[in-house]
Amino acid sequence: MKIIARLLIAATGLFNLTACYDAGIKQTIHDTGFIYCESGNVDFFNPQISDGNSILEAISAQVYDRLLIIAPVTQKPSANLATSWQVDDTGTVYTFDLKENVQFHTTEWFTPSRALTASDVAFSFNRILDKNNAFHNVNSGDYPWFNSINFSQMVTSVEAITPHKVRFTLSTPDNTFLSVLAASYAVIHSEEYAQQLAAIDEKTLIDVKPVGTGPFKLAQFQRSELVRLKRHEQYWQGPANMSQVVFDISSRGTGSLAKLLRQECDVVANPISSQLPIIIANDALTLYSQTAMNVAYIAINMREPILQDQRVRKALSFAIDRSSLINSVYYNSGIEAKSILPPASWAYGNDSSHIRYDLNYAKGLLREAGVKDGLELTMWVPLDNNSYNPSPKKSAEIIQSDFAKLGIDLKILTSDILNPNELKDADVDLVLTGWNANSSDPDSLLRPLLSCDAKQAGFGVANWCNEEFDLLLDLAKETNQPRYRINIYRQIQNVLSEELPVIPLAHGVKYQANQSSLTGFTLSPFNTYSFHNVVRVKELN
Template structure:
């Protein structure tokens, strides 16, 4: 066949033939928004923050320090209270059927993205009817006193006090930068919430459409500031059933699956097209007690119930032994752990004594909420809940395991309707993120435990102001000692994350914040 010069040019511009092959990522749940700032749900960050947005700074594979992203450089004042970021020039926002940007990213976009989360009177605040969870639990309004534009590409943050976690905060998914121009237009039209349904970002992919419970479609951002991604079509297939995800990976319908059971690894050893990778981020699976409702308002009850759970058995049954038993929020093997605090022996007599002292010698009835299908950090929550149920039954506790839709479970937990709920936290770049979002007094308004301890809060607040890691480690160790005594939730296991992928997919490398970076992926 003879090609005209125009056809040949078009073929060359199209790039390598493999670029036309889409990547199908099999996700375990629907996102609850496409605006990262409105959510603390992993499924949302994977569907929104990963493909659609960028932050001022990021973490690269093998790198524990913040590196440039939308900000090409920054400096910190001697007193640690002023952070000045120099933005990249020429960063383009997505052009979509619902919005055509008239300018590149500048300081106004950074200011809008931050201020809408910390100022209830800001026009962008109306986008989040339920508030901005990261900003609330982290008390960003109390930390960030001022965000000002020094010139179109320079923005300065004035902090109320030095904060050693600030660069990690700037890399947080909830600090994704949105278009101020788009936000302003939506505010003028009274359509603020549209930003969570029809997003506009600067990320490697732009949003195409979403069918709840089915799929999300994306296309490559043709003007991405890091260079157009190698894979031009991306599909997030919503596959809640872990067994179905496994089969789709096996037959090649999924190119990437984040949440696989460790037990599945052996079955793929004879599948030459599939690669497997174990990742060891800081993940803590835990059972939250609603400390604002009886009987869990009594620490003796919480300690008794936590004490009798057979964590090694859970590790073996749910994770094939590839999870360490947990007692504290952070593993003692990490910098931020407290290796000197040991889990007590499983002692039913001691637990019964604690229950009797609290006024429950014959036990009580309660519920354990679990998500109906497994997610990235817990592939079989129902089984885990049933194992906890069996351990508690020996104390006279009649606990009903209640499988729930994940989004409904999160919504009702935030409203404080739970007695106990099986959940978890993963991918904290800095420990303050976990503590602020799950155990701080600010977080007690919506967290699974609804727990507030003034001394604990004082310790984590002090740790934020100290850049020295060894000193921060001591403060967190004291905080974990308080956690140990109060038991606002029962830490159960620290699991590994198992990633399955088509071996033709290259660049599957994890960072501190994410198990893979979409912009680095390409087909061999």
């Protein structure tokens, strides 16, 4: 990612940026748009090459469209750029009909000559699939999420059949495929823009100066400070209600709440749980909540010899008082995790006999494994709060205290953003992390984190690979029988409870706080939705 960062520094000078906005500018934003505050950072705007970043997901949901989306009510894949689709008798050929007259962004760096066609869809996915594609190796040539689900083995070809019909051919029937196309990573790019960049030998700009079909387009960017989007006037669903959105990415922790109270922020994503009572008590603010399909967990570095002992891994799990986490970190808004899958999942299996608080049993397991007091472990903790963990540092300190009762000295290493690629050669025993699912399908929580492909892609930070687990995952996605799928996912959860490559901690709630003058937001257990319908209600004098 260092290469991308250097490219971005060079590219941002073209945007005529400023990170400071005075009272007049703030009033203009208030009158014509809103300021969205979330901690984090971005080095590029294409989620295809991202390894998971909530602020990038929020921005890309405004800039790009996908063929399908996850409907917030039914929680199933539904039409978006694709109006309909057909599946052949083999279950391996999907043909999608595309919406007509979908316009790409007109920006300072690109003026489109045509609307979206099937060739744009084919280009967007063939960049990932085809190693000979001119853009495959651009900006690292790594597609972590797609690699973690073995997308190149799932899809054998993507072809434009007619200008508004595209065909995907799969290697085997796959019940997860439609959910994959609805994931926040599966965005559609302009092939015409790519060809223009290739002609001037500037292919790297495709990810840092984006062109999409979403309701907003990139206008300004300054790293660690702000991203400003302007309304796409030719958006296929009609122009957005607000003419601009400013993402303030300079805030951290309590600073976001202070800005919200001073009306310097209109929206705060994932507020810290301890801030919720203050928000609820303020009549000028509205708090949205949504049960999320997520999990906070500790990934165990299976390359460490002492952690390869199953008894040691289980002892660590039994030593954690999850009720203390829920009370102190989630302020009783979360749920103790008994599985990687949350209770809202249709495949959830509660295995409390394996995942519970039992300090004496934990001590007995360590004695049996020959581990004496004084064992030292390190745990990497990203500082950015998220819906699955509203205060990672505080969670880490509670876990540190729990491990001390077990005679384990836990050293906490902190970082603003966790980059799984940095862990490959790092001397780290544990990682406090989590995951937000892209759909209601259990596969979207299990495969990207724990499959052998996830390990190979650097997406699965536990460095775990289990052939039985992968076989069960593949069986579950190939069968159409709901009862059979549920039974397979119960077996999968049993394997995880026995092997314990990750320690489930909690399932969080998705929160958003905003000025009550703003309405029209859509909260989902999965992807961030566009701000197309957000509008500010005029205040009464």
